[in-house]
Amino acid sequence: MTQETPQPTGTTGPSRHAQRLLARARAFDARHPWVWDGALTALWTVAALVDAAGGWRNTARDPGVPVWLVFTLSLALTVPLYWRRRHPLAVLAVMACAVLVSDASGAFLQASYLQMLPLFHIALSHPPRALLVSFALLLPPLVTGAVRFPTESWDQRVVPTLWAYALVALLGIAVRSRKDHTAALVDRARRLEVERDQEVRLAAAAERTRIAREMHDIIGHNLSVITGLADGGRYAAAKSPERAAQALEAIGTTSREALAELRRLLGVLHDDDQEAVRAPQPTLADLDALVTGVRKAGLPVHLDLPADPPAQPLSPGAQLTVYRVVQEALTNTLKHAGPGSRATVTLTHTPDDVRADITNTPAAGAPRPEQTRERGRGQGLTGMRERAALYDGTLECGPLPTGGWAVRLRLPQKDSSS
Structure with missing residues (x-):
């Protein structure tokens, strides 16, 4: 040598x-x-x-x-x-x-x-x-x-x-x-x-994980909504062409929104592109629009938000965590709950923490969700737990005794604004 x-x-x-x-x-x-x-x-x-x-x-x-x-x-x-x-x-x-x-x-x-x-x-x-x-x-x-x-x-x-x-x-x-x-x-x-090389590799791995999590949330949710809209439009086409046209219009709107989010996410990856679109991340104020899109896909959702704003507002990152957890939970409901199911999203604020409870109840006589749930790799649940852990929060999910499924998120109030 x-x-x-x-x-x-x-x-x-x-x-x-x-x-x-x-x-x-x-x-x-x-x-x-x-x-x-x-x-x-x-x-x-x-x-x-x-x-x-x-x-x-x-x-x-x-x-x-x-x-x-x-x-x-x-x-x-x-x-x-x-x-x-x-x-x-x-x-x-x-x-x-x-x-x-x-x-x-x-x-x-x-x-x-x-x-x-x-x-x-x-x-x-x-x-x-x-x-x-x-x-x-x-x-x-x-x-x-x-x-x-x-x-x-x-x-x-x-x-x-x-x-x-x-x-x-x-x-x-x-x-x-x-x-x-x-x-x-x-x-x-x-x-x-x-x-230095190790720090670069760790930072790259963390960034890849963050991008994969965002891609999963964006694509998975919007594709589930589009699938629900397409199925509803196909059934409505024979009896009510107007409802089919509304479904197609909703599919186009959802697709454009998904495409815009993907462009924003991928645009920030180009170091030489100083004009990349950097739209603000979703917040708690966007939950109404999220629930509206899910309702259009055919899932009845009841949204229960606190009447008064919290004394200590959540940080943008914590608000994004709550939004993504609600989004992923509703997406899983669209995929696995079956026809006739209903969902409830409840957001509560206390001096100590912020809680988001997402539950779904199956139609009368329908099998339990765990029986119809497809066996996957659980990337959505893993992503939700990772998001909660970033703010020292906890995430619990599992079947309800009366049937259905529940997801419970808790974020400490004192850490969420730091």
Whole structure:
């Protein structure tokens, strides 16, 4: 799998090209770490062997150290660097042993300062306690050299070297902190992106559910009314052509109303259509028109509304909930109650809640509604319950003991206006 090199932003000129080259070098090193490790090891090995050819005597305390030992120690101080990133503590331990022999013999090879490389990687990738182990490995060679060849004071021999090692460790800690901070920012950005995508999906699912519920209420109710009108017109055509014409006119009116509602609902889905029709949603004032349409479809409906308006008016959303529940209940009555049935819609207001009771009673001698009800998926009842739950309301529905069916909606008054 190939990795895309991140392109730095917010910089211009030479700095941008330098960052781009650095990013490419890091990406290449991540794919082929052995190239950089091998090149660095080879560089320091050649430098150490060149110094072992004779230059080491310039800093040696005992120039008589055997040459073979100097070459062996030079290789011991450079070859392990190849594994410094994968096993820095083990590399430092091997190098510390070579430095101990170097200082104890008096060679004092300058390659001993290469211990700073594995020390940096220990601070970069290991817990803080590993630094204590590292300094425990670095200190014995310094003390041994200072004790065996006391040509310099401790302040000149031991302390400056320890300070150099401490600065390298602090550099590794600083780089590690920056990397951890960057990784935390990247992880946070990724989690925020995931959360944003989840919110978008949830919002889309909620919107699909809302649209499906509206489509069900609009199409289901109007088609039921049209079906009732068509059946009545067919029976009236033979005896009373005028009644058939009235039924056809009502079918046309209902169809146009349904089409207008669908256009309004679908029009708001077009983001680029700023002129979409946004007619107001039905309210309690539209219950009379709803009941009139159902009566025209052949179902006698008695509407009982409170004489006085409520002290605390319902919010538009709560009014739409009451309207849709009444609409769905009357639609189900048209579909399942059978001929001769009658319906009653009662709306009451109390200081605590708003209640809508929709009941239907079958004709004398007719079977109970649950016997003639078609077995469906119950999307209408589910939609009514979802609407009620949006306003912390409750919905109860079921057969009546004397026959018929009842739907009871309750919306808390205090929540409906919030």
